[in-house]
Amino acid sequence: MTVFVPPVEKPISSKNVWNSSKNNEMFWIHGWGENYFDINEKGHIIVRPDRNGPTFDLYEMVQSLVQRGIDPPILFRFDGIIKDRIQRLCASFDGAIREFNYQNHYRPAFPIKVNQQKHVVDVIRNAGKDFLLGLEVGSKPELVGVLSIHNTDGALLLCNGYKDAEYIELALLSRKIGRRSIIIVEQFYELNLVLEIASKLGIDAEIGFRMKPSSKGSGIWATSGGDMAKFGLNIHEIIMGVEILKKAGKDHWLKLLHFHIGSQITSIVSIKKALREATRMYTELAKLCPSMSFFDTGGGLGVDYDGTRTSSDSSMNYSMEEYARDIVYAVGSACDEAHIPHPVIVSESGRAIVAHSSVLVTEVIDVAPILGPVGEMGPPPGNHELLGEMLNLYQTVTPKTCHEVLNDAYDLRHNILEQFIQGNISLAERGYAESAFRHLLARIRQLSKELKYVPSDIEKLDEKLLKMYFCNFSVFQSLPDSWAIKQLFPVMPIHRLNEEPKVRATIVDLTCDSDGKIDRFVHPKESAKYIHLHELDKTPYYLGIFLVGAYQETLGGLHNLFGDTNAVHIDMDEAGNWVFKHEIEGNSMSEVLRYVQYDSADLIERLRLSIEKALKEGRLTNEESAQLKKRFKEALEHYTYLVV
Numbered sequence: 001m002t003v004f005v006p007p008v009e010k011p012i013s014s015k016n017v018w019n020s021s022k023n024n025e026m027f028w029i030h031g032w033g034e035n036y037f038d039i040n041e042k043g044h045i046i047v048r049p050d051r052n053g054p055t056f057d058l059y060e061m062v063q064s065l066v067q068r069g070i071d072p073p074i075l076f077r078f079d080g081i082i083k084d085r086i087q088r089l090c091a092s093f094d095g096a097i098r099e100f101n102y103q104n105h106y107r108p109a110f111p112i113k114v115n116q117q118k119h120v121v122d123v124i125r126n127a128g129k130d131f132l133l134g135l136e137v138g139s140k141p142e143l144v145g146v147l148s149i150h151n152t153d154g155a156l157l158l159c160n161g162y163k164d165a166e167y168i169e170l171a172l173l174s175r176k177i178g179r180r181s182i183i184i185v186e187q188f189y190e191l192n193l194v195l196e197i198a199s200k201l202g203i204d205a206e207i208g209f210r211m212k213p214s215s216k217g218s219g220i221w222a223t224s225g226g227d228m229a230k231f232g233l234n235i236h237e238i239i240m241g242v243e244i245l246k247k248a249g250k251d252h253w254l255k256l257l258h259f260h261i262g263s264q265i266t267s268i269v270s271i272k273k274a275l276r277e278a279t280r281m282y283t284e285l286a287k288l289c290p291s292m293s294f295f296d297t298g299g300g301l302g303v304d305y306d307g308t309r310t311s312s313d314s315s316m317n318y319s320m321e322e323y324a325r326d327i328v329y330a331v332g333s334a335c336d337e338a339h340i341p342h343p344v345i346v347s348e349s350g351r352a353i354v355a356h357s358s359v360l361v362t363e364v365i366d367v368a369p370i371l372g373p374v375g376e377m378g379p380p381p382g383n384h385e386l387l388g389e390m391l392n393l394y395q396t397v398t399p400k401t402c403h404e405v406l407n408d409a410y411d412l413r414h415n416i417l418e419q420f421i422q423g424n425i426s427l428a429e430r431g432y433a434e435s436a437f438r439h440l441l442a443r444i445r446q447l448s449k450e451l452k453y454v455p456s457d458i459e460k461l462d463e464k465l466l467k468m469y470f471c472n473f474s475v476f477q478s479l480p481d482s483w484a485i486k487q488l489f490p491v492m493p494i495h496r497l498n499e500e501p502k503v504r505a506t507i508v509d510l511t512c513d514s515d516g517k518i519d520r521f522v523h524p525k526e527s528a529k530y531i532h533l534h535e536l537d538k539t540p541y542y543l544g545i546f547l548v549g550a551y552q553e554t555l556g557g558l559h560n561l562f563g564d565t566n567a568v569h570i571d572m573d574e575a576g577n578w579v580f581k582h583e584i585e586g587n588s589m590s591e592v593l594r595y596v597q598y599d600s601a602d603l604i605e606r607l608r609l610s611i612e613k614a615l616k617e618g619r620l621t622n623e624e625s626a627q628l629k630k631r632f633k634e635a636l637e638h639y640t641y642l643v644v
């Protein structure tokens with residue numbers, strides 16, 4: 001009897017001890033973690049919200065939440081990380097201001113589009129109070145959302161985005177209740193509208209101009225800058241705008257110059273280039289309108305998602321401190337040269353403030369090899385000669401012949417499929433052939449390690465031999481940028497990190513969409529097509545997806561009607577212990593159905609009618625009808641994700 005022996009995967013480490021430096025090599029946590037994340041002696045991920053102080057055990061927090069009935073997927077929001085990011089941002093600018101003897105202040109403004117969740121905005125507002133942190137809104141609904149709550153005296157309320165009369169009226173009227181709204185004119189038509197409405201209301205406005213810089217950013221959002229950018233005034237419009245203001249006798253309303261060359265600017269050179277253009281524009285405008293007093297650099301400060309410190313799309317080749325120094329120096333020296341006062345420097349940094357603060361924890365629900373299971377193999381069922389050939393290839397392949405055998409194997413597999421279609425090979429025989437094929441590929445890949453030069457066809461086998469880890473989450477809901485723009489997010493197990501993870505895997509989500517997967521992973525050198533994970537045992541296995549605090553919640557969609565996940569805010573009490581500050585239940589099925597106009601009461605009534613009919617026709621017992629109705633009603637109120 002011939003038995004296939006599945007090839008043993010070579011362990012990554014020959015030693016038994018699996019330690020934190022090996023984890024770091026594998027998951028690169030010290031690269032992207034910025035000291036907020038690390039691994040403790042129990043092999044659990046720990047979170048250190050202020051980078052130096054107390055740590056929280058993420059795995060223990062998950063266990064505690066599960067005991068309380070809050071199931072994964074769970075979004076953890078670490079309020080302390082938000083506070084630390086704001087402090088670090090302000091300290092970076094304050095340091096640069098001292099270093100270059102800059103004669104004015106820095107004011108951060110959080111663009112709420114990056115994370116509009118009320119609890120998050122509240123944490124940011126409170127953490128930013130001492131720094132007079134402002135808010136930036138990019139639409140009328142965003143303005144309505146924060147107008148009444150943004151009550152830090154003197155903090156800016158920057159009004160960006162397309163505007164209509166209602167938007168402008170609200171922004172102006174908010175000044176009457178103490179909001180320092182600055183209406184940033186992005187489209188030329190807005191200027192006349194502001195003048196008209198302000199005069200009607202009898203309210204003095206403060207106005208900013210958003211310039212369209214010729215300089216582009218770098219990275220995925222580079223087209224937010226440059227001549228073809230969607231927003232902003234061109235030179236001609238800015239000159240005309242000043243004339244219109246002067247003619248109306250309102251040029252003293254012009255206070256701010258804004259520019260934005262895109263989010264996640266990956267290269268500092270692009271920032272320096274844009275600064276040269278924008279500072280020159282500022283000084284020219286300030287000469288025309290001495291009321292100018294704010295230089296707003298927009299967003300763009302990056303996040304090093306892959307920890308490589310490079311200008312790759314998911315990284316940045318500069319630090320927060322370098323960013324601040326370059327801005328302060330550029331603005332200060334340009335103003336000195338032009339003999340005009342230093343303005344307040346504003347940045348609308350969103351991603352850099354919130355990305356690190358959220359971690360999504362999901363549970364693995366199943367594992368499957370991409371090419372199907374291998375299991376124990378006996379002799380071929382039946383005696384079809386093609387199966388014998390596949391077996392022969394497996395038994396005789398050597399390092400020297402492995403490339404040739406690979407080609408033969410693909411050909412043979414194709415022929416077996418043809419024979420199956422024609423009805424000459426049974427289902428059992430085809431199943432055997434597929435399994436034998438997978439064994440053969442694995443053997444070829446293993447033997448190829450003895451070769452000096454490994455052909456790329458054979459290297460690519462790694463992808464075919466991976467396992468898929470099915471996880472309880474939706475990429476479309478929780479990680480839309482991973483799907484839409486292939487952005488990297490660090491992913492790793494949050495426990496069992498003192499055991500070597502030996503399984504090469506990709507991650508797939510619950511949606512019935514082949515794009516619902518993660519198949520690019522953070523790696524010290526370049527992104528990897530797989531991640532190492534542990535074999536499942538009897539205990540739940542949890543993965544963390546990190547740095548998801550910026551944009552993901554807002555952009556997430558309801559594909560397959562998977563809704564918002566459960567979310568918790570974690571903070572520290574006086575004794576340095578973690579506390580769950582807020583628990584926000586994820587969407588129930590009735591909630592997501594309501595988004596798409598299904599009314600729960602109507603659904604229940606329709607079910608009742610179907611039940612009545614089935615009862616009448618004797619297809620259902622009274623007990624079954626009660627059970628169905630009960631189950632259905634309960635399901636409507638349950639979480640949209642799997643209960644594992």
Ligand SMILES: Cc1ncc(COP(=O)(O)O)c(C=O)c1O
Pocket residue numbers: 111114136160260262263264265298299300301348349350351352550
């Ligand atoms: C006008 C404006 N300000 C600020 C931001 C936030 O950018 P970031 O998250 O890169 O800081 C954006 C986002 O693209 C933006 O369009």
